[in-house]
Ligand code: NA
């Protein structure tokens with residue numbers, strides 16, 4: 035058993051290693067190995083092999099590479115690009131024009147992709163040239179893409195939710211459904227902010243695209259078919275009781291392959307590119323998870339989560355105070371840490387606190403994911419900011435940061451709404467799963 | 469080091485095909501259950517094995533392509549000499565983790581052989597079999613990570629500029645360039 | 661100096677069992693008069709997976725572990741012999757079987773895994789929760805039933821049902837959505853997992869008792885002198901008795917609560933239909949056990965040690981009147 039001070043020193047050591055450029059997985063592992071060797075003895079350290087095998091054998095994790103593969107196949111078969119085109123036809127006359135397309139396309143892409151960074155890269159690559167050529171003000175354009183893309187981890191499927199579910203034994207099916215309503219509401223709030231901003235300040239919008247004839251617009255709607263089919267297969271499979279969430283991911287992969295074949299984009303070369311990217315990314319994520327679960331094993335025996343729970347329980351008198359404390363905590367470390375690392379490094383300590391205060395684990399999953407979305411667009415480390423800036427390839431990054439700032443406020447409003455109305459997240463899973 | 473990328477890519481492609489194969493197997497299980505009221509009783513178990521093997525077989529490629537997540541906030545602002553030292557340390561730490569994982573994976577597999585352990589599932593898979601594939605992947609990953617670490621150490625003595633180029637954190641512009649390349653691969657004329 | 665004992669307890673979801681463990685370990689120093697410092701955590705809290713238990717005990721990573729014997733038998737099917745599917749259909753029979761097997765079980769554990777038995781006790785009878793109209797055991801033929809072991813699959817197939825494999829956390833949604841028609845667990849576990857919300861018929865046919873145990877690493881054990889060992893054995897015997905009593909009382913209460921009967925005191929009340937068991941159902945279970953389950957175990961266990969079934973016949977078999985040919 036160790037005290038809160040020792041635990042905080044260990045946490046600082048881990049962050050220190052990460053900031054000195056030690057790969058996140060290795061930093062988690064080294065802290066765990068040090069703790070095991072110094073406090074618990076060699077047998078605990080030697081348990082790393084068996085522990086890793088058991089962690090990887092958890093069937094819920096199977097869905098991570100499958101959802102990544104599904105997104106890669108869709109991306110590489112050009113479906114994301116056509117989806118953006120068909121959406122832009124319909125919203126070009128709304129106040130804010132193409133800015134709405136960014137958010138809507140992000141939302142639709144989010145429904146087939148489990149990652150926000152992939153969503154930002156895809157939508158950014160497609161949208162930025164279009165927006166620049168029509169003279170949209172850069173800040174708002176960049177901000178709407180960076181923020182819109184964060185929907186990727188809130189609207190199911192979501193890799194972050196799978197990881198949260200796997201680490202806390204929370205039903206992935208419930209988590210996915212719990213993300214739907216908050217995801218749609220957040221999308222609506224984004225659209226509302228865009229409409230308001232462009233009313234107040236019409237020059238942020240560029241020249242509207244020429245309206246295409248209705249027939250052509252309807253024809254081009256077929257670009258929306260692939261994401262709708264995939265979403266229907268994945269969520270419908272879960273909802274209708276044909277498949278567990280992991281199985282649904284596999285069905286999604288099969289559907290993506292079939293759609294790519296229909297679009298005549300299926301080739302061994304394309305598949306191999308998708309495989310390389312999928313396996314590389316999955317191995318990276320899984321290695322971090324293996325290290326994080328070993329750290330969980332070690333610090334659990336050392337009594338760290340228990341000590342931190344006592345500390346927070348002493349500071350916060352009610353669940354609401356605990357949530358405000360956690361919000362503040364994640365806002366601050368969210369500025370500096372990449373979201374996956376932040377989740378795996380904090381869940382083992384934070385989740386016992388959540389349980390202690392009697393907070394619903396499914397609801398907390400949604401709450402946590404929204405705070406991860408905030409972290410994706412807060413400087414200095416906000417992956418989506420960098421991805422969007424990188425896709426843009428010119429001008430100062432402060433444009434992206436400032437453009438995204440109002441969306442941070444919208445997200446925080448969403449957090450407040452979620453605390454005030456927990457049913458926003460829980461109604462749908464309760465309806466479906468009872 | 470460039471030569472190592474060829475087997476690393478093959479390993480990743482093998483893992484990719486097994487993911488696709490797994491999807492087909494799970495698809496079959498779902499169809500059998502729904503339509504024929506039957507079950508393979510083991511698609512989930514196979515999924516666990518495939519995922520375990522992805523770590524090793526994909527870990528090597530992730531190492532060579534510098535895909536392991538690193539936080540470069542501070543790193544980018546440091547003088548090149550110090551950065552070279554930290555990049556070498558990063559390569560070493562990854563090799564240490566991969567090496568230890570491979571050794572402990574081997575020990576885990578040896579125990580399964582000694583006990584003749586069977587998966588406690590209807591398939592009764594002899595555990596050593598999937599664990600052998602898992603350990604082979606981990607051993608490959610560890611060898612690649614170790615080779616990279618030794619190379620980085622050699623460069624630390626010989627050519628720090630090359631060390632920072634080859635073992636530095638992957639910069640965003642590199643990632644974006646790849647994203648762009650993939651966009652043009654798929655005929656990216658979109659967004660008009 | 662206090663003797664440190666690192667303990668991995670049962671799953672934190674099993675709140676009543678955890679409460680008993682926690683109380684007994686907290687009071688261990690007082691009960692035995694030995695200066696022990698216990699570091700107790702439920703196994704899922706520290707990220708320990710149930711199948712790894714025997715290896716973690718042997719290596720000395722933990723001094724004492726709460727072991728799910730069905731899962732841990734992955735590393736030696738001999739241990740599964742304490743509670744084979746269909747052998748002990750009520751708690752009295754199970755206790756006889758457990759007591760008959762305890763000696764050979766402990767000897768094997770000491771020899772192969774450097775650990776000693778402190779307690780052996782059941783979660784409680786494993787019974788069927790179905791979301792399908794059922795009047796007798798015959799009606800589960802053609803239904804998809806969640807299975808998690810080879811013996812369970814063999815039993816279900818003998819009943820004409822289709823065994824399907826699902827993670828435990830997926831069973832509730834799977835029952836609700838009809839991915840599976842029946843799940844098998846104890847009345848208390850099913851009740852606390854809210855299975856009656858998604859199932860309609862409760863078939864109280866007990867296929868096993870889900871036996872658990874507390875084992876101690878021998879090196880840790882041998883740090884104590886003879887008098888201390890006796891005191892520890894007494895203390896753990898008391899914990900074992902608590903857990904048997906819990907299995908008996910809690911599961912009867914849970915069956916009444918699941919099926920809307922009174923008195924229902926410690927569980928959530930539901931209104932499942934209680935299927936009435938007939939002597940034919942019991943006979944059918946016995947037939948499936950001798951015809952399908954025992955031969956499978958014979959094959960796997962004798963492959964690891966040739967005298968496996970002979971030992972079983974002389975102990976459990978003699979106690980319950982069964983013989984593996
Ligand atoms: Na998503």
Ligand code: NA
Pocket residue numbers: 368369370371408409410411412413414415416417
């Ligand atoms: Na941030």
